[in-house]
Amino acid sequence: MMTQLTNHPAWKALNDHHHEMRDLSLREELAHEGRFSDLSRVACGILFDFSKHLANKETINLLVDLAHAAKVDEMRAKMFAGVKINNTEDRAVLHTACRAPETAEVVVDDENIIPFVHQVLSQMEDFTHAVRSGEHKGYTDEAITDVVNIGIGGSDLGPRFVVEALQEDGSGPKVHFVSNVDGQDIASVLKKLKPETTLFVIASKTFATEETMLNAQMAKDWLLKSATTDAIPKHFVALSTNAKGVKDFGISLSNMFPFRDWVGGRYSLWSAIGLSISLAVGFDNFRKLLDGAHDMDQHFQNAEPKDNVPLLMGMLGVWYRNFYNYSAHLLLPYDVRMDKMAKFIQQMDMESNGKAVDREGHHMSYATGPLIFGEPGTDSQHSFMQWVHQSADVVPVDFMICKEPHHALAANHASLCANFLAQSRALALGQTLEEAKGDPSRVFTGNRPSTSIVLPKLSPYHLGALIAAYEHKVFVQGVVWGVNSFDQPGVELGKKLAKPIKEILEGRTPNAGMDSSTSHLINVLMPR
Secondary structure, eight states: OOOHHHTTHHHHHHHHHHGGGGGOOOHTTTTTTTTHHHEEEEEEEEEEEEETTSSOOHHHHHHHHHHTTHHHHHHHHHHTTOOOTTTTTOOOGGGGGGSSSSOOOEEEEEEHHHHHHHHHHHHHHHHHHHHHHTBOOTTTSSSSSSEEEEEOOOHHHHHHHHHHOOOOOOOSEEEEOOSSSSSSHHHHHHHOGGGGHHHHHHHHOOOOOOOHHHHHHHHHHHHTTTTOGGGGGHHEEOSSSSSHHHHHTOOOGGEEOOOOOTTTTOOOOGGGGGHHHHHHHHHHHHHHHHHHHHHHHHHHHHHHHGHHHHHHHHHHHHIIIIIOOOOOOOOEESSGGGGHHHHHHHHHHHHHOOOSSTTTBOOSOOSSSSSSEETTTTTGTTTTTTHHHSSSSSSOEEEEEEEEEESSHHHHHHHHHHHHHHHHHHHHHOOOOOTTTTTTTBOOOOOOEEEEEEEEOOOHHHHHHHHHHHHHHHHHHHHHHTOOOTTTHHHHHHHHHHHHHHHHTTTSSSSSOOOOOHHHHHHHOOOO
């Protein structure tokens, strides 16, 4: 798709504009009072300041033209309508339906799926109330005090990020997360818990994901050391579509929370996969999370292109990836509760758009998804920010902060805000030799772009809206680049290759048919 798009007048106009922008100075541009109002937007109560970008109003107009040429609007309409835009897997892409109101109608294979969505939400609400109120008890009639979410990928990262981010709203059982097949992961969690008061949430669509099911079996064995099999239904629930697998494991089907194949893993926290979130912060707060995301969906569908926040986020990313050749993007939340933000968005973005084959199966000769990395400020200022400020590589940055903190330490929040503002200012303006008092080691080129994102507070509503904005940003870029953002062949290849190696390591098949390096490493790692 983009092969043809690079020949489109909109692409050529942007290319010409890029050459004209070579002499743009953010130091000079930011001296103009009107630049902030020209290049900042508000969506769902969140401020997105784009004024520190290597862009002006003409850039925005040309990027919008390119998005239109790439038919982003048409693909967006198809996604929300339930058309099977995941063409390689013949699936609709409808995580957005999980946060739609009961009055909505979205038809997939002749079924309006909205009643199913709200049936699952009702099931989640009832179970959440039962656990948090103490009505649902363990096998010794004690209330549940701890929940262990066992999943991997999107079944782990999304719920883990949200639970940690909304920890101040967490009045329910303590939620722990296990994802890694490394036995240390589950062992370190279990040693802190009591079987009598622990609930396991097994998150696996197929109930066959190797890492998840291995850890689930470890949890089951741990429980059965002090209880009989009759205890399993009280201590295990399943987030899955495989009723037979769930039943064979010993989990009551009344405690199976289903979802459909139109919810991709990295977009699944809005579905039954969000049960751990609901248990941690309460269903009312989970509902507010969905409401924030739904309102951002509405904004993405209805806002004018030049005011459409996810569209602008996505197109500015295309601007830097394909015209400036910037290969990375940095996320810096100035809020320790958002510690997992970069890791979560990293999976969402890189697993979606880190591809070299377009929707038609053609190998691409242009760059697609960037490397995503980051960690909370101000810690980052004492690690990789030196590189971000002075390296020959330029990395666009998203700075995030909450205007209202969840604590009463005014001096700390003032310092946090000052650092948040100073870092984006330093990247944009740099420091001249004169300002560095003649010391060339302290000269900074500046002209390094960033977005400043200000949430009123880290509420469930605003967090939901922010996550949805990033989801739609990734979608926009995938459409422009012509990739299917909703499959993951690279993940599947790794799983495919691991299976025969595991059989060799377990002594079930001979060490044959491998490359020389892998064969020798198998010999090194083979149990003696």
